[in-house]
Amino acid sequence: QVQLVESGGGLVQPGGSLRLSCAASGFTFSSYRMSWYRQAPGKERELVAGITATGGSTNYADSVKGRFTISRDNAKNTVYLQMNSLKPEDTAVYYCNAWGVILPYVYWGQGTQVTVSS
Numbered sequence: 637q638v639q640l641v642e643s644g645g646g647l648v649q650p651g652g653s654l655r656l657s658c659a660a661s662g663f664t665f666s667s668y669r670m671s672w673y674r675q676a677p678g679k680e681r682e683l684v685a686g687i688t689a690t691g692g693s694t695n696y697a698d699s700v701k702g703r704f705t706i707s708r709d710n711a712k713n714t715v716y717l718q719m720n721s722l723k724p725e726d727t728a729v730y731y732c733n734a735w736g737v738i739l740p741y742v743y744w745g746q747g748t749q750v751t752v753s754s
Contacts, residue, residue, distance in 0.1 A: 645748030658732030674728035
């Protein structure tokens with residue numbers, strides 16, 4: 637049974653930090669590119685950050701470059717998103733995504749709410 641379980645969301649003041657985690661199970665984690673997406677109310681889901689299966693390469697949305705860092709631990713089947721200098725416009729539900737490198741499967745987590753507000 638494939639599972640992606642996000643955690644670490646919550647309410648934070650502008651300028652604060654949060655670290656999201658996504659624990660994967662039920663598939664070969666090291667064969668999947670991992671990404672974080674987010675969806676704000678009334679907006680389309682957008683890519684925030686991605687990392688290759690080996691962790692050797694990352695990419696970021698322009699809006700989060702220099703503030704967010706994606707990383708992964710293949711021994712723990714977990715991907716992380718460190719979010720610093722948070723802004724109110726970062727408020728959204730954040731989703732973990734797995735994209736198969738070898739097999740064409742795509743998996744999604746259930747999402748975790750991040751709210752940036754004073």
